[in-house]
Amino acid sequence: MSKLESWLSTSVGKRLDPDGHYGLQCVDAVDHYGEFIFGVPWSQSVGGVRGAKDLLGVAPDKYWIRIDYFHGFVPQRGDVLVYGGDSSNEWGHTAVVESADGIGINVIQQDGFAAPHQFVDGNWYSSKPAHRARLAYAGRGYGALAGVLRPRPELIGSDINYQSATPTPQEDELSAAEVNEILVGVDSRLKNQLAKADERQRDHEEATRAYVRDRINDLGTTVLDGTQAQEDVTRQYLHDRIKQYSPAEIVALIPDGIAQKVLDELAERIGKTNG
Numbered sequence: 001m002s003k004l005e006s007w008l009s010t011s012v013g014k015r016l017d018p019d020g021h022y023g024l025q026c027v028d029a030v031d032h033y034g035e036f037i038f039g040v041p042w043s044q045s046v047g048g049v050r051g052a053k054d055l056l057g058v059a060p061d062k063y064w065i066r067i068d069y070f071h072g073f074v075p076q077r078g079d080v081l082v083y084g085g086d087s088s089n090e091w092g093h094t095a096v097v098e099s100a101d102g103i104g105i106n107v108i109q110q111d112g113f114a115a116p117h118q119f120v121d122g123n124w125y126s127s128k129p130a131h132r133a134r135l136a137y138a139g140r141g142y143g144a145l146a147g148v149l150r151p152r153p154e155l156i157g158s159d160i161n162y163q164s165a166t167p168t169p170q171e172d173e174l175s176a177a178e179v180n181e182i183l184v185g186v187d188s189r190l191k192n193q194l195a196k197a198d199e200r201q202r203d204h205e206e207a208t209r210a211y212v213r214d215r216i217n218d219l220g221t222t223v224l225d226g227t228q229a230q231e232d233v234t235r236q237y238l239h240d241r242i243k244q245y246s247p248a249e250i251v252a253l254i255p256d257g258i259a260q261k262v263l264d265e266l267a268e269r270i271g272k273t274n275g
């Protein structure tokens with residue numbers, strides 16, 4: 001069983017309080033989750049925040065894939081939800097996904113506002129342990145889903161077995177429908193992003209840097225010294241990783257800063273094929 005599955009099957013009913021203060025908060029559950037699946041203290045694997053809504057900007061790229069919410073996005077098992085808060089809760093909310101559909105999301109969470117309460121650190125805070133709940137994509141008391149943090153699959157004991165991978169080189173082909181879905185998704189994201197380009201400029205640059213760093217790491221892996229068989233296995237592993245994502249997820253993973261370039265390149269290739 002992966003560490004992710006192990007956490008999901010053992011955390012309900014536990015008092016998760018890795019920071020040791022302010023009772024049992026929603027962020028405590030996610031900090032505990034990060035420590036558990038990565039084996040790294042939450043201060044490094046998740047990062048300190050004033051409120052849950054700040055997690056998207058703080059959680060390190062090294063451990064998490066940040067996916068900002070877009071219309072039609074459905075989280076997957078193991079994602080960490082980050083809600084932006086509302087007038088009744090300025091801190092936002094966070095929880096770990098068990099399952100999701102287009103209407104709601106089943107989570108394991110703690111809730112800093114939930115009864116029963118305990119008196120600690122000079123005030124009353126929640127003492128309700130980790131529990132299951134169903135959240136909406138936007139709801140009173142936690143606001144709208146701002147995005148998710150997806151644990152990097154290569155860090156949490158995925159099921160891919162290097163030894164048994166069959167080195168059969170394949171081309172990464174996308175169907176015309178998949179290409180179209182990606183184009184439409186990227187295009188709609190660009191329109192959204194242009195509207196708030198200024199405030200998000202810094203995020204774009206960071207995402208682009210992270211993307212370039214990852215590609216360089218991938219390239220480094222493929223030119224490992226060694227036998228042809230090793231290289232083929234590595235290539236197959238990267239291929240399998242790409243195939244784990246749906247077109248919608250690929251869209252979400254493309255940094256905004258290079259989205260236009262991707263569109264241009266795809267348009268050029270399609271133009272050449274059709275011309």
Ligand SMILES: [Ca+2]
Pocket residue numbers: 016017018019020021022023024025028
């Ligand atoms: Ca706490």
